[in-house]
Amino acid sequence: MTSREMMHRSESAVSIELQTPDMTLNIGPQHPSTHGVLRLVAKVDGERIREVEPVIGYMHRGYEKLAEVRTYAQITALVNRIDWVSGFASEVPFILGVEKLMGVEAPERAQWIRLILSELARISSHLVFISSYPLELGATTPLMHSLREREYILELIEEVTGGRFHPNFNRVGGVKSAYGGGSTTKKQSMDLPAGFFKRTSEAMDRMDKICDDIDTLVTGNELIKMRTVGVGIIPPDKALEFGLSGPNLRASGVAYDLRKSDSYLTYDQVEFDVVSRPGGDCYDRYLVRLHEVRESVKIIRQAIDMIPSGPLQAKVPRVLKAPKGHVYSRAENPKGEFGYYIVSEGGKMPYRLKIRSTSFSNLTILPWILKGQLIPDLVAIMGSLDFVLGDVDR
Amino acid sequence: MNFWLLLVIEVVVMLLLVLTSSLVVIYAELKAGSHMQSRIGPYYAGGRWGWAQPLADGLKFLQKEDLSPTGADKTVYGFAPYVVLMSTLAIFVVIPLGPDLVAVDLDVGVYFVLAISSLSVLGILMAGWSSANKYSLMGGLRAAAQLIAYELPLVLAVVAVVVQAGTMSLNGIVEAQNDVWFSLGSFDVALPFVLRGQVLGFAIFMIAAVAELSRIPFDMPIAESELTMGYLTEYSGIRFTMFFLGEYASMVGLSAIAATLFLGGYGFPGVTGTWANILGPGILIGKIAVLVFLIIWIRWTWPRLREDQLQSMAWTWLIPLALLNIALIAGFKVVF
Numbered sequence: 001m002t003s004r005e006m007m008h009r010s011e012s013a014v015s016i017e018l019q020t021p022d023m024t025l026n027i028g029p030q031h032p033s034t035h036g037v038l039r040l041v042a043k044v045d046g047e048r049i050r051e052v053e054p055v056i057g058y059m060h061r062g063y064e065k066l067a068e069v070r071t072y073a074q075i076t077a078l079v080n081r082i083d084w085v086s087g088f089a090s091e092v093p094f095i096l097g098v099e100k101l102m103g104v105e106a107p108e109r110a111q112w113i114r115l116i117l118s119e120l121a122r123i124s125s126h127l128v129f130i131s132s133y134p135l136e137l138g139a140t141t142p143l144m145h146s147l148r149e150r151e152y153i154l155e156l157i158e159e160v161t162g163g164r165f166h167p168n169f170n171r172v173g174g175v176k177s178a179y180g181g182g183s184t185t186k187k188q189s190m191d192l193p194a195g196f197f198k199r200t201s202e203a204m205d206r207m208d209k210i211c212d213d214i215d216t217l218v219t220g221n222e223l224i225k226m227r228t229v230g231v232g233i234i235p236p237d238k239a240l241e242f243g244l245s246g247p248n249l250r251a252s253g254v255a256y257d258l259r260k261s262d263s264y265l266t267y268d269q270v271e272f273d274v275v276s277r278p279g280g281d282c283y284d285r286y287l288v289r290l291h292e293v294r295e296s297v298k299i300i301r302q303a304i305d306m307i308p309s310g311p312l313q314a315k316v317p318r319v320l321k322a323p324k325g326h327v328y329s330r331a332e333n334p335k336g337e338f339g340y341y342i343v344s345e346g347g348k349m350p351y352r353l354k355i356r357s358t359s360f361s362n363l364t365i366l367p368w369i370l371k372g373q374l375i376p377d378l379v380a381i382m383g384s385l386d387f388v389l390g391d392v393d394r
Numbered sequence: 395m396n397f398w399l400l401l402v403i404e405v406v407v408m409l410l411l412v413l414t415s416s417l418v419v420i421y422a423e424l425k426a427g428s429h430m431q432s433r434i435g436p437y438y439a440g441g442r443w444g445w446a447q448p449l450a451d452g453l454k455f456l457q458k459e460d461l462s463p464t465g466a467d468k469t470v471y472g473f474a475p476y477v478v479l480m481s482t483l484a485i486f487v488v489i490p491l492g493p494d495l496v497a498v499d500l501d502v503g504v505y506f507v508l509a510i511s512s513l514s515v516l517g518i519l520m521a522g523w524s525s526a527n528k529y530s531l532m533g534g535l536r537a538a539a540q541l542i543a544y545e546l547p548l549v550l551a552v553v554a555v556v557v558q559a560g561t562m563s564l565n566g567i568v569e570a571q572n573d574v575w576f577s578l579g580s581f582d583v584a585l586p587f588v589l590r591g592q593v594l595g596f597a598i599f600m601i602a603a604v605a606e607l608s609r610i611p612f613d614m615p616i617a618e619s620e621l622t623m624g625y626l627t628e629y630s631g632i633r634f635t636m637f638f639l640g641e642y643a644s645m646v647g648l649s650a651i652a653a654t655l656f657l658g659g660y661g662f663p664g665v666t667g668t669w670a671n672i673l674g675p676g677i678l679i680g681k682i683a684v685l686v687f688l689i690i691w692i693r694w695t696w697p698r699l700r701e702d703q704l705q706s707m708a709w710t711w712l713i714p715l716a717l718l719n720i721a722l723i724a725g726f727k728v729v730f
Contacts, residue, residue: 031622047532135619141695227703
């Protein structure tokens with residue numbers, strides 16, 4: 001080979017584009033921004049994600065199976081542990097389904113109490129999101145401020161139900177008598193703790209204030225906008241295709257809210273707006289949740305004015321048995337549509353309980369949305385979907 | 395006095411000064427951060443105000459097991475924290491605390507500072523590569539990319555100061571800022587460079603310094619929520635403490651450089667002669683404290699940028715602005 005030929009060959013060898021194999025990066029199950037034990041097997045090229053495969057089930061607790069060997073009254077203690085950030089809200093659709101199955105209707109006052117507590121749970125859940133989302137983007141301070149305010153909400157829930165996270169407050173045909181409340185059907189004056197409404201409206205004032213504070217600290221922050229605007233855009237058709245619900249869907253411009261479209265409890269009697277944003281990016285998902293806190297505050301203020309007096313518990317038989325049949329009951333939880341499919345063979349326990357948990361359905365979009373994103377954006381997008389691992393794995 | 399004795403005294407004094415100041419800064423960060431977050435922060439350690447918290451933390455770290463991963467390159471892994479710490483400590487050698495209070499008054503002090511402070515990224519890259527951890531590697535690479543992007547604006551901002559002062563000696567730069575700029579009647583006005591048209595340069599220097607420190611909003615090499623702890627992921631015990639001390643010491647170091655270059659260093663209007671030697675350290679520490687507080691404040695307020703955003707900010711904004719700054723300062727110098 002002449003030297004000229006050799007030079008030519010070496011040049012052509014150099015000009016071949018360098019091929020590098022993708023690196024497999026295990027994000028999770030132990031990772032600060034996977035909200036628990038989600039594992040993502042990501043194929044990355046540098047910081048660019050080629051594909052990602054979520055691996056779930058690290059937190060599977062078998063609630064659907066456990067429910068088959070528990071009576072209806074016992075199951076409420078299970079289901080509020082599915083999404084622990086908004087424990088009360090996951091009780092509501094279940095108890096509504098059971099009541100529908102048994103043909104019982106809770107008294108008006110109990111319905112209102114459920115509504116107030118559901119909205120408190122929504123505020124608390126959204127405050128957790130508002131606190132943890134900037135944290136994932138690197139801002140630590142909103143966490144402390146909004147978690148401090150959430151404490152007021154948790155205290156309210158605690159003084160009514162006795163539990164901060166797991167209220168287990170719903171009964172078939174009503175709600176439990178409040179702490180120290182005595183018989184619920186006779187003495188309605190002892191159903192809610194004295195001064196509860198006053199403290200609630202004070203807390204609502206605080207919520208308005210923290211929303212304004214967060215607006216100045218986070219919403220208008222240029223760096224937050226740089227990280228979130230235009231990142232992780234979910235178009236409305238994709239959102240519907242993947243079965244997103246709740247704020248994630250509404251941020252894509254689909255104003256779908258079960259509280260309006262399939263009203264339950266007494267949501268048809270209160271005035272509120274369905275918050276939706278057209279963009280579908282992380283910033284919009286954040287804004288929708290922030291505005292929903294304000295809407296919830298509005299709902300609770302109305303509910304305090306409108307709540308009637310009366311019994312807390314409908315008359316139900318001593319031994320609760322559901323007739324043969326099946327029912328699907330759903331509600332708009334903080335994270336989206338939460339549903340229970342209850343099949344009864346006519347006993348004290350359900351034959352089968354299928355839980356349609358929100359976070360699981362919201363998570364199905366991850367492989368599609370994370371394809372081709374950068375690792376910092378992965379964190380931003382994952383955080384903006386606001387899932388709870390207990391809700392994913394059940 | 396004996397040369398060796400003097401050397402030992404200088405080294406011990408500098409080391410104590412640096413380590414104490416970084417402990418103080420750690421405490422300041424803990425306390426200031428907590429109050430910004432409506433918390434109390436350290437409270438019990440030391441009996442009052444939790445003043446001994448950094449010491450207690452340090453002691454705790456010393457007791458921890460010094461782990462190294464199985465696949466790690468043990469030598470490089472073990473050596474990396476010291477490279478970071480040494481490059482930081484070396485900055486303090488040339489910082490003048492007073493007209494005569496400087497360990498070594500180099501003619502090329504500025505050059506030395508810039509060269510030695512960029513060595514720390516070598517240690518970070520070593521740490522990231524040798525940890526045998528993918529997150530660490532990515533953290534190390536991010537740090538390297540960040541350094542390349544931010545060393546340039548930093549150097550260019552300093553070049554403008556050198557042009558204005560006409561010297562590369564840090565002492566000389568401080569003296570230049572103490573020189574009379576103009577006189578109003580019989581009243582002589584001597585102003586630090588930041589008030590002599592270096593506002594832009596100062597801003598660029600501080601942004602680049604924060605980037606070099608890898609602190610929020612430029613903490614991508616560590617980025618807890620993305621890369622767990624970046625190049626620090628595998629470190630524990632005393633080696634982690636070294637990194638930690640190094641981070642805070644370089645915070646003090648770069649603030650001291652910024653104070654010297656732009657804020658007049660140990661100089662203060664009306665303080666001259668022997669008084670400058672006596673009050674100089676206090677004045678400089680005061681200026682450092684202001685800058686350190688600024689950096690802490692930023693950290694507890696802002697989120698983190700993305701790596702590509704940081705790069706585009708450096709190349710499309712800071713470097714052109716820094717070049718413009720040099721042109722303006724040089725033009726000013728030539729005309730007047």
